[in-house]
Amino acid sequence: MSTDTTKQSNALIWGVIFIIGAIMLIWSMSTSRTGQVWVTAQQHAFTQLSDGSYTSTDAPASGDIEWTTYKKVSDRDLTQEMIDNGSATLSWSRTIGLWLAAIFTLFILSFLVGDNPAYKFAEAMVVGTSAGYVMVIGLWDVFVPNLLGKLFPTLVQSWALPGMDVAAGSQLLYIVPAILIVMLLFQLMPSGGWISRWPIAFFIGITAGYRMIGYVEADLVAQIKAGIIPLWITGQGGFELWPTVNALLLTIATLAAMVYFFFSIEHKGLVGKTARVGIWFLMITFGASFGYTVMGRIALLAARLEFLFGDWLHFIPSS
C-alpha cells in the first residue's frame, strides 16, 4: 500500500470509529446513567474517654474527632428512591475519574489502528504512575514498619504507627540494612557506583544461597521422587491396563525429554531416536502451554471490555 492510500484508509478508519463510538455513547447516555458514580456518605465520630483513648460514637459532641467517608453504590444497587431521599449522591471526583479511566483505556486501544500520540501519552503515564505507586507502597509498608520502626520506635509510634510495641527499644543492628540501602543508592551517582557493589553482592549472595537449596529440594529431589512410580498398576480388580499404559508413557516421555537435554552425547543411533521422541513430547508440552497462554490473554481483554461496557456505558450490569 502506498503511503497516501494508507493515510486515506487511516482517516476513514478513525472516522468510522468515532462515529460508532458517538452512537454508542449517545445511546447509552439516553438509556442509563452513563459513567456516573454515586456514593453514600458514612459519618465517623470519635469521642475521648477519661483514659485518653478514643471510642467511636454515634452522637458526636463538640471536641470530638469527626470525618465523613463515601462508599460507592454499584449500579446494581442504586435505586431512584436512594437518589430522591438523598442517601445517594453523585460523586464528581469519581465520575471524572471513571471517564478518565475509560478514555485512557481507549487511548491504549487506539494503538491497534496505528501508533499515535494518544497511545504514547498513555504509555508515558503508565510508566510514571506505576513506578511512583510501587515506591509509595514500598516505603509505607516495609521501610517505615520494618526499618524506621526498629531504629526509632518511639518516633514512629508517635507518628505513623500508634499501635506499635515500643518495649523492645531501638535495635541498632538495623543500622546495617540502612547503610546498605544508602550504599545501593550510590549507583545513581555518576561516579562512586562501585560503592553500590556491596549491597548488590549481599543481594546476589543471599539469592544464590536460598535458590540453590530451594531448587535442589523442590525441583530436583522432589521431582525425581514424584517420577518414581510403578509401571505395573493393580487395583481392586487386579491389573489395570490404562493406568499402567499412562504410567509407562509418563516415564518414557520424562526420560526421553531428559535425554534431549544431554550435551555430552552425540544425538546418533538409539540416543538420537530417544531424543527425537523427547522433542515430540516437549512439543506437546509447548502446545499445551500455548493453549493456556492464549486463554489467559483473552481473559484479560474480556475484563477490560466488561469495564467499558459495564462500569462506564452500563450496557451490562456493572461489577
Place this chain on the structure above:
Amino acid sequence: MLKTLQNLDRRWIFLSMLLAVAIPILTRTVFPEVVSKQAKMVFDAIEDLPDGSNVLMSYDFDPASQGELLPMAQAFTRHCSVKGHKQYYMALWPLGSPMVDLSIDTIQSEYPDMIYGEDYVKFDYKAGGEAVIRMITQDLRGMFPMDSKGVPLDNIPMTKNIKNIQDMDLIVNVSAGDPGTKQWVQFAATPFGLTTVSGCTGVQAPQMYPYIPEQLAGVLGAIKAAAEYEAAIDEAYPSIAENPRAQEAKRRMGPQLVAHSLMIGLIVIGNWIFFVSRKRGQA
C-alpha cells in the same frame, strides 16, 4: 482470494478479535461448566478442612492480571468464608495489596458477621519475594510485626498463638508470576510439607503440573478453571449460586469460547495460505 488474504490488513484481525470478545459479553451468553479434576481437587482441599481452619491467602498478582485471577481470588474468599475458615491475607506483589482489599470488601459486604481479627486479618505487602516466604516459615513476626491496621500480632486473637506459617492448615496462593506459586512450592510446600493450592495465570499453569499432587494439592489454571471452581462452589452452596457477583468467571467463558474458536480458525486459514502459496513457490 489468496492474494487478498495474504496481504490482509491486520487491523481486520484486530477487529475480529474485538468482536469475538465483545459480542458474547454484550449478549451475556453463559455455558454450563463441567467441573474438571483439577478444579475438584482445589475445591476439596478447602472443603475437606474442618471448619475454622487457618488458611493463608497470598495474593501475588496485580491489576494487569485481574481479568484472569480476580474471579478466582474472590471465589477462594467466598469458599473460605462460607466454611468459616480463619483467613490470613498477604501479598508478595506491591500491587497485590489492593487486590486483597477487594476480597476484604467482599467479606464485609457478603459475610457481615465475620469479624476482623477473629475471622480474617490482612498483612501489608512486604518486599523480598521468596525471601519473605522463607522468613515467615520460621518467624511470622520477624516479617509482620503488625497487621495492616498497625496492631501488634500478639493483640490480635487469630494471630496471638501463631508462631509461623507452619501453623497454617492450608496455603492458598493466587499468582501471576514470580514471586508466586513456584516460590511457595519451593520454600513452603516442599520443605515443610504445607498443603498448598494455587490459582495461577494460564501462562504458569502448565509448569505447575509436575508438582501435583505431592507438592501442590491442586492448580486452577486461568479463567476456565476459575469458572469450574465457581460451579463446584455453586453446587455445594446455593446461597453463593444466587449471588450474581460470584459468577464472574462463568460469564467470561462466553467470550473465551468464541475467541478460542476464532484463534483456531485464524491458525487454519493462515496455514492454508502458507501451504498453498508454498506450493505455488511464492513463500
Place this chain on the structure above:
Amino acid sequence: MKRTVPLIIAIVAGFVLLIANFIPFAESWGLTAQEWFNILAVGAMVLGGGNLVKLHLMKVSSKRKGWGYSVVTIACFFGTLFFGLLKIGVHPNPLTPDYAWSGYYLENGSTLWWIYEHMVVPLTSMMFAMLAFYVATAAFRAFRAKNTEATLLLVTAGVVLLGRTYAGVWLFEGWLPESMQWLRFDNLTVWIMDIPNTAGTRAITIGIALGVVATSLRILLGVDRSYLGQD
C-alpha cells in the same frame, strides 16, 4: 577493596544461608540475613524509581525525540509519590483517630486511591490486555506448521483451546459412543496436561534446577564475578 570486599560479602552471605538450612544453630543468622535482604529490596525499588527519573531527565535535557512524553512520565511519577507519601485525603486510623498519620495510605477515597483506581488500573491492565490482539494476528500470520514439531505443537494447542471451553463437550454431544468418551476434547486436554505435559515440564524443571545449582555455585565459589562489573 572495590572487588574483594563485595566478593567476600557475597560468599559469606550465601554460605550462611546454606548452613542455616542444615544446622539449627545457624538458623537465626539466616533469618537476620533474610530480614536485611527484604529491607534492602525496598532500597532496590527506590533505586528503580531513581533510575527512571534519571533516564527521562536525560531524555528531556538532551531534547531527544519524544522528550515531551518523558516530561509526562516524570510528572506522573512525582505526582503519585507526593500524594502517596503525604497521605493526601487519608483519614486517621479509626482505632487511633487522634493520630493524623495513622491512616491507610490507599484508603478508599484518598488521592492515591483515585490515582490507583483511575490511572494505574486501567492503564496497566489495558496495556497487558493488548496481547489478546497480538496473539490473534500471530495466529493468522506467524504460527506455521513448518515441520513435524510445529505441527504437533499447533494440533495440541488446538485441542487444548477447544478442550478448555464448552466446545470441547458440545462438539461431541450425542454421536460419540460411551466407550470413546475419552476422545472428547475436554477429556483429552486433561490427559495431555497429566501425561505429556507433566513429563515434558518435569524434564525441563529438573534441567533448570541443575542450571540454577551451577550458577549459584559459581557465585558461592567466587569463580563467577560478572556481578562485580569491570575495573
Place this chain on the structure above:
Amino acid sequence: MRKQIHHILAFVMALSMAAFATAQSPAPPSALSVSDTPNDSGKSVDVTWSLSETDIFNPLNADATQMNPELIVSVYRIERMVTDSSSAEAKQEDLQWRQIAEPSAGETSFVDRTVQLGWTYNYRVCAVDNQGEASSWIVSESLVKPTMQIFDMSKAWLAIFMILFGGFVAYFINEARSGKKLWVRKIAGLEAIDEAVGRATEMGRPVLFVAGIQDINEIQTLAGLTVLSRVAKTAAEYGAQIEVPTCRSLVMAAARETVEAAYLAAGAPDSYQPDKIHYLTDEQFAFVAGVTGYMVREEPAACIYMGGFYAESLILAETGNHIGAIQVAGTAMPSQLPFFVASCDYTLIGEEFFAASAYLSDDPLQIGSLKGQDYGKFLSVLILIIGIFFATTASLSGDGDGFGAGARDYIKNNMLGSEGLGSFGGGNTDLEGDDS
C-alpha cells in the same frame, strides 16, 4: 467381632450415661505424651494424645447415633505451664496453666511452636463438648525441655545430594580451567544462524539481533551476548550489516564491547559501527513497539532473538514472520518457547540455548558447569530408573514387605524424602515431617 463392637458400644453408652448422671461432661482424652521436636533448633514441642471416647472421630463411635449428642467433643483444649525457665525471667502468666491451642475434634497431635529453648514445660489437655462442658484434665506424665540438635538429620540426604550435584559442577569447572578440553555436542541451531546471516548478506539487508529484555546480570542475557559475538563475527566476515536494539542501557554497553571485539577478531575493525547498537527504553511494550517499527521500515532479512523474553516474544516473532525474515530464537523462558517454536525457523530450547553459548565461548565456567549439569542429569536419570525398577517389582509382588518395597520406600522416604539416613526398611523414624 460383631459381638465385641456391641460390647464396646454398650460400654460407651454406659460411660456416657455415667457422665450424664454426674457432671454431664465429655470423656477426657487419654495417653497425653509430649516430646521435643527432633531435628530443630529447640523452638517447638510435639504434643500427642488419644481421642476422647465421646469424640465422633473415635473409631469406637463408628455409629454416632449411639452417642449422647450433648457430649460430642468439639475441641481439645491444650494448656501449658513453665516449670523451669532456667536463668531467664518468665512472664507471670506463663508460670500458671495457660491455654495455647484448641485443636478441633479428631485431632490427635499439636506442635507447640511458642516454647523457649532450654526451658522446661508441663502440658495438660482436656476435651470440650459442644455445650462448652470441659472434661477432666489429663496431665502429661513427663515434663519436656526443648533442645537444639547439632545437625538436622532429616536433611542428611538433601545435604548429600547438594554436595554431589555441586561437586560435579565444581569438578568440571576446575577441569575446564586447568585447560582440559571438554567435549560438547554441536548445536544444530548454530548453523541456522550462519545461514541466516549469509542470506541477509546475499539480499544486502541487515541482520537484527535482540538479546532479550532482561538486564545484564541475568544469565540469559549473557548467553545471548555470547551468541551475539558469533553473529557479529560471521556478519563481519560476510560484510553484512547488524542492528542491535537493547532494552537496558547496561546491555547496550556490553553489546558494543562484544561486537567491537568480534569485528576485530574478524579483521574488519573499521566496518564496526557502534551507533547500530543502541538503547531504546526500559519499558517492555515501548521497546517492542520500537523494534517492530524498525523491522517494518528496514525489513531485515534475518531476525535473531537470543535471551530472556516475556510476553513480547510473539509480537517480535509475528512481525519478523510478516516481513518474511529468517528467524532464529533461543530462550530459557518455558512460557515463551511455544511462540518462538511456532513462528521461527529454528529455536534453541531452554538449556540448549545455554549449551550453544557454552559451545561458542571457550569459557571454562560455561563449559565446565554444562558438563557438571550433564552428570547431574545422569545421576537423576539413574535414581529415577532404579526407583521405578524397585517400585515395579514391589507392585508385581503385590506390594508386600519384600525387598523391592523396602528399597522403594527407602529411596522415596529417606533418600528423596525427609526421614534422614534412617535404616534400610526402617521406615518412619521421627514423628514430624514425612511429606510423602
